[in-house]
Amino acid sequence: MLSTVLNFAQCVAEISLLGGIEIASVALIVYYVFAKTRAPIIIANLFPNLNLSTIRSELLVTLRSSNESKLKTGVKHGTGTQNMLELTPHSGRRPYKSLFDWGVIFPYVAQVVRSEKFEYPQVTGNVHNDVVLKHAIKQAAEQTLREQRYAKNGHRLLSRSISGDQDEEEDARAGISYQNILNKQEKRAISILKDMGSTLNNALLAFTSWLLYKLLPCFLSGVVTDTKQIQMLRTAAEKSPGTPLIFVPLHRSHLDYIMVTFILTNNDIRSPLVAAGNNLQIPVFGSLLRGLGAFFIKRKIDPVEGKKDVLYRAALHLYLTHALKQGHNVEFFIEGGRTRTGKPCMPKGGILSVIVNAFMDGSIPDALLVPVSVNYERLVDGNFVREQKGEKKIPESFTKAISGIWKALNSNYGLMRIDFNEPYSIRELVNSYNKIALEDGSSKVYKPAARTLQHNQSTSSLYGTDVVCEEHRNLIDSISRQVVFDCAAATSVMSTNALAFLLLTRYRQGAVEQTLAAALDDLRNSLSGCKDIGFSGESFHVLAYACDLLGPGLVSRSRDDNGRMFIRAVQSVESFIELAYYSNMLTPHFALSSILMSTYHALLPPPSTEPAAAKATFGVSSKKLIETALQNCQVYRYEFILNKPTQVLENLLHKHLDDLIMSGCINKLEAQTEMIDIRTRGMARDLSYYLDGEENDYYDGALEETETIDLLYASETLPQQRYICEILAPFSNTYLAVAQALQILNRNSMLESEFISFVINDLTKRVEQGSCPYAESISTDSVRNCLKLLEKWSVIEVCNQRGMRLISLNTLYEMSQESLNTIIKKIEAVVPKFNQV
Numbered sequence: 001m002l003s004t005v006l007n008f009a010q011c012v013a014e015i016s017l018l019g020g021i022e023i024a025s026v027a028l029i030v031y032y033v034f035a036k037t038r039a040p041i042i043i044a045n046l047f048p049n050l051n052l053s054t055i056r057s058e059l060l061v062t063l064r065s066s067n068e069s070k071l072k073t074g075v076k077h078g079t080g081t082q083n084m085l086e087l088t089p090h091s092g093r094r095p096y097k098s099l100f101d102w103g104v105i106f107p108y109v110a111q112v113v114r115s116e117k118f119e120y121p122q123v124t125g126n127v128h129n130d131v132v133l134k135h136a137i138k139q140a141a142e143q144t145l146r147e148q149r150y151a152k153n154g155h156r157l158l159s160r161s162i163s164g165d166q167d168e169e170e171d172a173r174a175g176i177s178y179q180n181i182l183n184k185q186e187k188r189a190i191s192i193l194k195d196m197g198s199t200l201n202n203a204l205l206a207f208t209s210w211l212l213y214k215l216l217p218c219f220l221s222g223v224v225t226d227t228k229q230i231q232m233l234r235t236a237a238e239k240s241p242g243t244p245l246i247f248v249p250l251h252r253s254h255l256d257y258i259m260v261t262f263i264l265t266n267n268d269i270r271s272p273l274v275a276a277g278n279n280l281q282i283p284v285f286g287s288l289l290r291g292l293g294a295f296f297i298k299r300k301i302d303p304v305e306g307k308k309d310v311l312y313r314a315a316l317h318l319y320l321t322h323a324l325k326q327g328h329n330v331e332f333f334i335e336g337g338r339t340r341t342g343k344p345c346m347p348k349g350g351i352l353s354v355i356v357n358a359f360m361d362g363s364i365p366d367a368l369l370v371p372v373s374v375n376y377e378r379l380v381d382g383n384f385v386r387e388q389k390g391e392k393k394i395p396e397s398f399t400k401a402i403s404g405i406w407k408a409l410n411s412n413y414g415l416m417r418i419d420f421n422e423p424y425s426i427r428e429l430v431n432s433y434n435k436i437a438l439e440d441g442s443s444k445v446y447k448p449a450a451r452t453l454q455h456n457q458s459t460s461s462l463y464g465t466d467v468v469c470e471e472h473r474n475l476i477d478s479i480s481r482q483v484v485f486d487c488a489a490a491t492s493v494m495s496t497n498a499l500a501f502l503l504l505t506r507y508r509q510g511a512v513e514q515t516l517a518a519a520l521d522d523l524r525n526s527l528s529g530c531k532d533i534g535f536s537g538e539s540f541h542v543l544a545y546a547c548d549l550l551g552p553g554l555v556s557r558s559r560d561d562n563g564r565m566f567i568r569a570v571q572s573v574e575s576f577i578e579l580a581y582y583s584n585m586l587t588p589h590f591a592l593s594s595i596l597m598s599t600y601h602a603l604l605p606p607p608s609t610e611p612a613a614a615k616a617t618f619g620v621s622s623k624k625l626i627e628t629a630l631q632n633c634q635v636y637r638y639e640f641i642l643n644k645p646t647q648v649l650e651n652l653l654h655k656h657l658d659d660l661i662m663s664g665c666i667n668k669l670e671a672q673t674e675m676i677d678i679r680t681r682g683m684a685r686d687l688s689y690y691l692d693g694e695e696n697d698y699y700d701g702a703l704e705e706t707e708t709i710d711l712l713y714a715s716e717t718l719p720q721q722r723y724i725c726e727i728l729a730p731f732s733n734t735y736l737a738v739a740q741a742l743q744i745l746n747r748n749s750m751l752e753s754e755f756i757s758f759v760i761n762d763l764t765k766r767v768e769q770g771s772c773p774y775a776e777s778i779s780t781d782s783v784r785n786c787l788k789l790l791e792k793w794s795v796i797e798v799c800n801q802r803g804m805r806l807i808s809l810n811t812l813y814e815m816s817q818e819s820l821n822t823i824i825k826k827i828e829a830v831v832p833k834f835n836q837v
């Protein structure tokens, strides 16, 4: 018995020794392989189907892991000017310490443990102690006291001072206590700051980082960023330690802020405090986001229109100012929410104004605004079709978040691209705008204060805007428009953007694969040099890849009679709206050309029956074209940012006109002799008119026009012209529907939301009946933008009643159908008409 036991023990010992030796040797081999080739293997771990051979030479060479599309297309992403992912642990920068480094075996854990840990001081304590907050509490209490007195006693007590023995007696009789009100405001201040404050901490950042390393490959085939850009940020942060980095991304998805923090924290750059709308304060996720850097703000700062929430404004102003002074980096989404249309939204100025003020009043020496461009091959958040069709947004909730995450983890969204663009120094921005102001003859120049004005109330800050400083507003507007413009221009074009753009502009009825591939080649050529293209490779392969990603719900593929692949957009309202989201990434780039082309066609004389020779002289004067196009640009002022504040729109229009001439869409009459020829013919007509002795308006105009016509009609490029007009046609159709619907406001005010529903229903009918050929014209966002334009033009008035927006026609337009018609005509001018001569 004993010998059996001994034998057994010996066996176990031997086996374990052997096993141990085996395990040790396997571990050594693995270790060796890891040590030799760690970066690619780790990258491969993160993104399992990377084509490792080209990993460093191309921006990205990866396709989705699913079997059906496994590297079948050979699509390469990026233009080759950037490097691959710095997201990977130890990608060359942080070398392993020794041959026996545990980080080799647990790279992600090692990465998060070893990434630099910064101090993230709490901000709320400093805000509590700030005398400006105490002043705001007093101000808010006085405001409430006045309101209560008014409610109890009407106007009689309104003019009285706030305190005084006699007043207190009267207040006591009316049951009002100033002290109680003051205490309530103090409590409110504490609760605002508690709700607002971030609890950013390294432990949670490290844990979430690790989790993301594990989860990202489940639904993304890659995240592409430029290592040089990261290096640039790191250098900027190291060079000027007191200067905060302000990250300003254009907001597409909830993944945006996650990836910005993830990339920064893994590259040893201080994680930012992020302004988050308080709709994200949902159970569990709210506190997690808070620990990862979110500070919560109200999305609408004054709950009651016309009444400033002084206490809240002061708290937000102070929170941000102290955060910057304490050395925090900050991130905020300048558009105030995710784009629903795929193109950038108009910027909001509140947070930016506080940051600029912090520089102006000397609280910080400078700040670096870092515009961040983000794009996705497929949007992780789903789509915004419901909202565009006028249905209510489903509010964020715990269950919605969980189901969203679950769905995301089981889907394929392709690549994400993120670019950290060249930072702007606020100091330099303010200086350059001052220079422009001086050149313009405007006397107001901004100078940072020589001393810290911590306790002085600024007349132009978020807190203390009772005195509106128009120049300051213009400065903030200019900076914010510049940031959005540059961010949008720097956003890379993904394969899905390009395909959707072609399907909605050139090939609305679809096309065979070869034709589409040729069009994609064309598009890429036209974009090269002005926009970064986030993919490369054969256009055929790119098409197949993009079709796979967009899926059969959006793009249909079938074989035609000749066995060729025919690709078209799925012909449903929903798919057009969703495709427009992807296509609109390119729309701003072509907007000016589209305005010029549509204006050109609108200005062309009506088709004539003159002989062919005369047709050759059909055209428009360039002066007239630019003038009218400038007016038409005004129609889109809330839809697109067409130029940077530093650029002159007219010059840009001239540049785009030159491009249209170069591409052969318009023929420019250069030769002097030809001009003379046209003039002569004009004079001949004129002469015949005098000889006939008839009054004829047409000839009057004709003489004038023939004298200046220098842009001739190019019939050979008509399809190209049509496609350029088509780019903005969905927007102009929406605007026209809004203008035509104004009549229902005659002698009748209406809730803005009801009016929007009315227009959306009308547009839906038009699409069903075919009178509006663009299903994507059904867009709540564009209806809203058009209403802003009409308000700006004083056609409608908007007033707030118990938190609801009421719209009505301005008196000038109320009674007069004629005035309304002029507005309709003004908007009709941007709806493209094709004059086939």
Ligand SMILES: CCCCCCCCCCCCCCCC(=O)SCCNC(=O)CCNC(=O)[C@H](O)C(C)(C)COP(=O)(O)OP(=O)(O)OC[C@H]1O[C@@H](n2cnc3c(N)ncnc32)[C@H](O)[C@@H]1OP(=O)(O)O
Binding pocket: 205, 206, 208, 209, 212, 251, 257, 258, 259, 261, 262, 265, 274, 275, 276, 277, 278, 280, 289, 290, 292, 293, 294, 297, 298, 299, 300, 301, 302, 308, 332, 333, 334, 335, 336, 337, 338, 348, 349, 350, 351, 352, 353, 460, 461, 462, 463, 465, 472, 473, 474, 476, 477
């Ligand atoms: C390692 C792994 C990590 C994982 C990683 C996790 C990351 C963890 C972070 C999570 C983070 C979530 C992030 C979610 C993303 C959002 O939730 S996006 C939505 C929330 N963010 C924003 O909206 C930011 C931009 N918005 C603003 O700046 C808005 O102005 C505000 C502050 C929200 C206020 O909006 P509003 O109530 O509509 O008012 P608005 O007309 O803008 O003006 C307010 C005041 O600002 C000032 N102002 C406005 N414009 C100007 C101007 N041009 N000039 C001067 N003053 C101006 C004025 O004082 C004005 O008041 P008035 O004098 O006009 O009465």
